[in-house]
Amino acid sequence: MAHDVQESGGVRVVSTAITIQRPQREVYAQWRNLSGLPRFLQHVKSVSEEGERSHWVVDAPGGAMEWDAEITADVPGQVIRWKSVGDATVVQRGEIRFTHARQGRGTEVYVTVGYRPPGGRLGVGVAKVMGKGPGIQIDTDLHRFKQFMETGEIATTHGQTRGTAQQDEWQEEQTTADEPDAESRNGGGPS
Amino acid sequence: MKAVCFSGLRDITVETVPDPEIILPTDAIVRVSSTAICGSDLHLYNGYNPAMKKGDILGHEFMGEVVDIGSAVKKLRIGDRVVVPFNIACGACYFCERQQYSACELSNPNGVESAALLGYPAGGLFGYSHMYGGYAGGQAEYVRVPFADVGPLVVPRDVPDDLLLFLSDILPTGYMAAENCDLRPGATVAIWGAGPVGLMAALSAQLLGAEQVICIDEVPERLELASSRCAAHTINFAECDDVVERIKELTGGRGPDSVIDAVGLEAHGTGLMELYDRTKQALRLQTDRPNALREAIQACRPGGTVSIPGVYAGIIDKMPMGVAFGKGLTFKMGQTHTHKYMRTLLNHVLKGDIDPSFVISHRIGLDGAADAYQAFNDKHDGCTKVVMSPVPA
Numbered sequence A: 001m002a003h004d005v006q007e008s009g010g011v012r013v014v015s016t017a018i019t020i021q022r023p024q025r026e027v028y029a030q031w032r033n034l035s036g037l038p039r040f041l042q043h044v045k046s047v048s049e050e051g052e053r054s055h056w057v058v059d060a061p062g063g064a065m066e067w068d069a070e071i072t073a074d075v076p077g078q079v080i081r082w083k084s085v086g087d088a089t090v091v092q093r094g095e096i097r098f099t100h101a102r103q104g105r106g107t108e109v110y111v112t113v114g115y116r117p118p119g120g121r122l123g124v125g126v127a128k129v130m131g132k133g134p135g136i137q138i139d140t141d142l143h144r145f146k147q148f149m150e151t152g153e154i155a156t157t158h159g160q161t162r163g164t165a166q167q168d169e170w171q172e173e174q175t176t177a178d179e180p181d182a183e184s185r186n187g188g189g190p191s
Numbered sequence B: 001m002k003a004v005c006f007s008g009l010r011d012i013t014v015e016t017v018p019d020p021e022i023i024l025p026t027d028a029i030v031r032v033s034s035t036a037i038c039g040s041d042l043h044l045y046n047g048y049n050p051a052m053k054k055g056d057i058l059g060h061e062f063m064g065e066v067v068d069i070g071s072a073v074k075k076l077r078i079g080d081r082v083v084v085p086f087n088i089a090c091g092a093c094y095f096c097e098r099q100q101y102s103a104c105e106l107s108n109p110n111g112v113e114s115a116a117l118l119g120y121p122a123g124g125l126f127g128y129s130h131m132y133g134g135y136a137g138g139q140a141e142y143v144r145v146p147f148a149d150v151g152p153l154v155v156p157r158d159v160p161d162d163l164l165l166f167l168s169d170i171l172p173t174g175y176m177a178a179e180n181c182d183l184r185p186g187a188t189v190a191i192w193g194a195g196p197v198g199l200m201a202a203l204s205a206q207l208l209g210a211e212q213v214i215c216i217d218e219v220p221e222r223l224e225l226a227s228s229r230c231a232a233h234t235i236n237f238a239e240c241d242d243v244v245e246r247i248k249e250l251t252g253g254r255g256p257d258s259v260i261d262a263v264g265l266e267a268h269g270t271g272l273m274e275l276y277d278r279t280k281q282a283l284r285l286q287t288d289r290p291n292a293l294r295e296a297i298q299a300c301r302p303g304g305t306v307s308i309p310g311v312y313a314g315i316i317d318k319m320p321m322g323v324a325f326g327k328g329l330t331f332k333m334g335q336t337h338t339h340k341y342m343r344t345l346l347n348h349v350l351k352g353d354i355d356p357s358f359v360i361s362h363r364i365g366l367d368g369a370a371d372a373y374q375a376f377n378d379k380h381d382g383c384t385k386v387v388m389s390p391v392p393a
């Protein structure tokens, strides 16, 4: 799971890792095709590339957020680094590194993203976009990327049928008559 | 279509909902011919899983006919008769490659959320809460089956549903529990819980070479099935003041080679320990009641194996860890890798080595689901296993 730590100058840094059961070059190449990223990155609407620069449009409540980023390092099969252009943006810089995984396990992917938690209205919007926090969002996006790389699709229940009762969130409280510990929100266990 | 929905604590409703549709190209739609209620569904019914949402369609034991397939489905065909495993597995990931299907990393769309809560990403399951993917379940007229080329097992047309349905869960679960016992020919096994899972474990243990099987429960008709259908020795724990001592007496004073906990987190108990567990659970200091597991550890012979198919979800207390360590016990547990066992078990069923249908006590349509959940939960009315047929034959 992602780490999210405070760095100097109001910047926070999220880092995380995932193993993808595909060759290093293939994983790199899929990611390097920036305009294809919205398929995996849940809140990114579009990425357009113009040379070393790219233009990012992200869905946010109360309108889209946009910024430009610039690739600062690009070693095929190994690493891509970028930073944002201008200083009004939330995401400041990022790195994605690809290394060979032992025992034929494919590719280890290491991601680091530096961001500046914004204040005010924008901040609220970003917090919503990020849902449960940037760490979980980045992990979710990488999980989607992994699903696509390994199975060719991204598992979903979106649009499936269900009963009439509506409930947006998982239950906050245990409802059992025996009232087990809130910690058994780890699941009632499987089948 | 009609579907059995979770509507809150011990609240089951049968509703008319839209028919499921193909969402991804690797999906299939199955028209359900038979579907069962599982002991695991009772953990949801009793509110032990906070990741249920009202309106979720329940059910993970089902079979039927393929009526639609997505454009990328290659092996399965419309018209195939299939049994569907309760776990949803992608077939491609690190764990699926090793046949550890229940640990599939890619089938749960909420994998990251589940990892944030559990510390690992849980695999997808049908009808078993948003923690396990939020997939609509099979207690319905139709179900959407993801990864259709990976899970469903095509079965012959001329064999009745009753013989095949339990390949979806309880038969592989009992079998894996017995396999986890590392049985040598002539071995002795004691099994806590003579519910459907415990009974399947008893049958499987014999198939794998056990000579003496002891079943422990308090429900008379279940114990009767254990003795008449599984040739087991039975102990009614409600009428026995020291289950562990009784088992030792039956095994030459040494204890069984292997023990199976087919009860899990809702175990009933007696005496002070029961009061202690209920109080702790009520005060939220403990999430699960491990009476059966404690006894199993105490009864097992030194160097033996503890196999746990019964579900645990959280934290348990007063585990006799010193005894387990001192005896050098081996623990094996977990959710069944159903896909791995289905074909082997189908062959056993077709050859007549195993007939799991004797556990069925109730046959109903979907409309009777609410009453059936209650009877199965309360172990009333001789209710051992409920099978629902959405389409009246």
Ligand SMILES: NC(=O)c1ccc[n+]([C@@H]2O[C@H](COP(=O)([O-])OP(=O)(O)OC[C@H]3O[C@@H](n4cnc5c(N)ncnc54)[C@H](O)[C@@H]3O)[C@@H](O)[C@H]2O)c1
Binding pocket: A190, A191, B038, B039, B040, B041, B042, B043, B169, B170, B173, B192, B193, B194, B195, B196, B197, B198, B216, B217, B218, B219, B222, B237, B262, B263, B264, B265, B266, B267, B268, B269, B291, B292, B308, B309, B310, B311, B334, B335, B336, B379, B384
């Ligand atoms: N590992 C898996 O993948 C998997 C699959 C299916 C079911 N399960 C689990 O297996 C367990 C049993 O399932 P089931 O369908 O047979 O449920 P069930 O509720 O019908 O059976 C449980 C039985 O245990 C008995 N029992 C309760 N306390 C006991 C005690 N202290 N000692 C001995 N017996 C006791 C009950 O009387 C009942 O007969 C459940 O926890 C279920 O969730 C696990």
Ligand SMILES: [Zn+2]
Binding pocket: A191, B038, B039, B040, B041, B060, B061, B086, B169, B170
């Ligand atoms: Zn089950």
Ligand SMILES: [Zn+2]
Binding pocket: B089, B090, B091, B092, B093, B094, B095, B096, B103, B104, B105, B106, B107
């Ligand atoms: Zn998998």
